[in-house]
Amino acid sequence: MPHKFSEDRRHKIAKQKFKVTNWAAYNESLRQRGDLTVWVSDEALSQWSAQRRTSRGGQPKYSDLAITMCLTVRVVYELPLRQTQGLMRSIAALMGVEITVPDFSTLSRRSKGLALPPVRRRTACWRPVHLVVDSTGLKVFGEGEWLENKHKIKVKRKRWRKLHLGLDLVSGEIVCSDLTTDDVGDPIALSDLLGQIDGPVGKFIADGAYDGAATRDLLTTRLGEIVEVIIPPPKTAVASSQSALNPTVRDRHIAKIETKGGRMAWQKSTGYNQRSRVETQMGRWKTVIGPKLKARNLDNQKTEAKIGVRVLNRMTELGHPEFSRVA
Incomplete structure (x- = not known):
């Protein structure tokens, strides 16, 4: 709205200038966004297999946490499902972890209505x-x-x-x-x-x-x-x-x-x-x-959007720039 009100005199308004005051910490946070260990944790790998269900029907092979981690890697690195499967297989081989990676069809099927694991809020819940x-x-x-x-x-x-x-x-x-x-x-x-x-x-x-x-x-x-x-x-x-x-x-x-x-x-x-x-x-x-959006139906797109929110929040948690106005 401010831009609309001053559009006719925009060329006369001096642009504000800011300086980043925490370049070292912010640069390191940008590097960490591409670090695989940020997105693939040992805790997730230890809970890779799904718990055995007591009701009738087929037994799930992969936990919701495992599916969430694969889809998170897909969102971060903007990969198709098949390439996501290939990347996760290479990560498992490099880490020396004996796990089977869900194929692309399983990722697509399980992402529909996926219950994402709860995350801890970075701020106190009592603060408005x-x-x-x-x-x-x-x-x-x-x-x-x-x-x-x-x-x-x-x-x-x-x-x-x-x-x-x-x-x-x-x-x-x-x-x-x-x-x-x-x-x-x-x-x-x-x-x-x-x-x-x-x-x-x-x-x-x-x-x-x-x-x-x-x-x-x-x-x-x-x-x-x-x-x-x-x-x-x-x-x-x-x-x-x-x-x-x-x-x-x-x-x-x-x-x-x-x-x-x-x-x-x-x-x-x-x-x-x-x-x-x-x-x-x-x-x-x-x-x-x-x-x-990469997914084709609305339920899978909802899951993709929820994971995207978690990715942005995680990047914000790693570090963000701090500015001071200089002009």
């Missing part, structure tokens, strides 16, 4: 989360523009999925996520996102797509009255009829925009500009994980 949410589109498959231009044929509609992310501003960790079809709106997906947070939420920030009575009622029901909600009202928004006696949070935002210097001043005073951090996380996803 400063939650900022947003969504972006991920490509699935379909003929590209080259085929359309070269052969002059009508390609089928390009499909895509909608990735919803919730970021904790304090820790930089993705605390909730969901992958839906492209027809699911942001306010509708918000209910599942909030259900993944097991602690209190002190602040909620979102863009104007979440503005509405349904979102406000949901936040009040799930998070309580004390949560600070920062959602920009549209330009055409008007105060409610009871704003004079009992103004809502939305009414106070509208009044502040009208009386305190406009929308840009409101963004700065409320901290709404911090929403850009989740947009940065979206760009990071498409750079590190990729802009396209």
Whole structure:
């Protein structure tokens, strides 16, 4: 939003300059992202085989942890399933571990509805989360523009999925996520996102797509009255009829925009500009994980998205740059 308001005078605004103050630690964290020992641990190899089931039916050969580790390696190194199988076989041989590696068809079949092992939150669960949410589109498959231009044929509609992310501003960790079809709106997906947070939420920030009575009622029901909600009202928004006696949070935002210097001043005073951090996380996803999903059906794509969240959180845990403004 700030970029839109200053677009006509963008060339007159000096670009801010920052300096990374922890280059040594950050460089080492970037090296560790490619280290196989970060993604393939001895603990996972020791729990490779599945526990024997007592009910009727076939016995699983590989544990959920083993399947998760193989799929994690696939996401990190952007490999097809067959190449993932080959890489895991070579890792087992180099480490001298006598295990059988699941084939590509097993990885595809088991990834459908895979129950990922629980992970420990890096921050204390009692600390209120400063939650900022947003969504972006991920490509699935379909003929590209080259085929359309070269052969002059009508390609089928390009499909895509909608990735919803919730970021904790304090820790930089993705605390909730969901992958839906492209027809699911942001306010509708918000209910599942909030259900993944097991602690209190002190602040909620979102863009104007979440503005509405349904979102406000949901936040009040799930998070309580004390949560600070920062959602920009549209330009055409008007105060409610009871704003004079009992103004809502939305009414106070509208009044502040009208009386305190406009929308840009409101963004700065409320901290709404911090929403850009989740947009940065979206760009990071498409750079590190990729802009396209490899799986073909929605259940497998959901598993792929969950593993992608774990990969980004693990990279954040390894280290991130610290900046100081120099100009």
